[in-house]
Amino acid sequence: MDDIAHTNFTFEYCFPDNNASCKKEVQTGPAYIFLFIVLSFISVCTVFLNLLVIISISHYKQLHTPTNLIILSLAVADFLVGLIVMPGNIMQLMDSCWYLGNVACSIFPLMTSLSMFASLYSLVLIAVDRYIAVSDPLLYPSRVTVSKMSICITLGWSFCLIYIIIIMHFSDHLISTQLYATCYGECVLVMKHSLLIFDFMVSFLTPCSVILILYGLIFKVAKRQAKAIRNVTNGASQKQANVSGSSQNKAAKKLSFVIFVYLSCWIPFYFSSISVENVTTSSMVWTVFGWLMFFNSSMNPIIYAIFYQWFRVSAKHIMTCRIFETSSSRFNLFSDHV
Known part of the structure; x- marks a missing residue:
């Protein structure tokens, strides 16, 4: 707290040659320098880890499976978060200026929402894929193919893009990038409360419910299968049953970790955002809890790949x-x- 209290604020102009330029609040205290280093490290790690996943699945033919295609889709979305979303937010956090112009100001929130919504959609697809694999393992290879999964992923990204464009349109951000800007060099997106409620239903509550229900069903099916194996085993095959039970327990623990990380990263932002009248990209809600959602993109390659x-x-x-x-x-x- 002492570091933050002694933070030095130097006021300059984002564009000194423009009379309508915003003031640039340069934050040079030790706390902000440390924050910049930490956030930059998270961004680099997010890009690096997801790039490893993208190269691996794209290059090695052995990995060209329906499940890995979803992990590839997830990695692409999270890669965009690390490459575009995180650096853009770090830039605004450090000196409060937007240097990339009005066009980029319109595109940046769209890319932010698209990459994060596509990441969430990929998590839903993984849950669906795992449920089909567990509930009907014999017919899974015929029901879920690479071509069918490619179509599902393409349709999913298309839906995410159309939805984000509609949301941005009704928030007036795509119509006038400077609608909420008070000076030149500011890029602010304001989400009205009514849109936040709608977005909460579509972007969080619905996919969250689907994921929780499917993973709950996966637990139930896995438990039933483990019980069936124990019932048909005798003393000679008890060791095999124990191995199968251990495998089921590991899978259950992994799914529990997936759910915990997902909810931990997404719940704080949505529940805090619907409790205020409007949320702007310069507000404390977005600055703190938005970064928590970004951090989920760093965790995804660890959860779904490094294991x-x-x-x-x-x-x-x-x-x-x-x-x-x-x-x-x-x-x-x-x-x-x-």
Whole structure:
């Protein structure tokens, strides 16, 4: 707190040659320098981890499966968060100015919303995919194919884009980028309370409910399958039953962690945003809880990729440049000797 109290604020102009320029609040205290370093590190890690996932799934033919296509979609969305959304917010947080012009001011919130909504949509698809795989494992290969999943992902991203454009239109941001700006060099998006309620229903409550219901069903099916295995096993195969039960417990713990991280990152923003009249991109609600949602994009590659052997092996190949070897796309990523 002492660091923040002694923070130095130097007032300059964002555009000194423009009489209508906003004042630039340069925050140079130790606390803000530390914050800048931490947020920049999170941004770099988000880009790096998701880029590893994108390269791995795109390059290695062994990873061209329906489930991995969803993880690829998730990684692309989270990559955009780390590459575009986080740096843009860091820039505004550090000196409060927008240097990229009106067009970029219109596009930036659209890219922010699209990447985060697409990330959330990918989480829903993963839940659906896992439910089908657990509830009907024998018919899963025929019901869920690479081509069908590609169509679902494309339609999902298209829906996200159309929805975000409609929301931005009704918030007047795409019509007049300076509608809520008080001076030149300011880029502010204001979400009206009525739109926040609607967005809360579409962008959070509905997908959250779908994810929770599906994972609840997955737990129920897994528990039923584990009980069925125990009932049909005898003393000779008890060890196999224990292994299967252990596998089910690990899967349950992983799903529990997925739900916990997802809710922890998204609930604070939406519940705080609907409690105020309007939310602007310069408000404390967006600054604090918005970054918590961004942080979810850093956690996703850890949850959905680093837990798996194929990611560790492929990441090792990429960082040691083995990916450039002839026929590297056909490497076996599921063997200890690759």
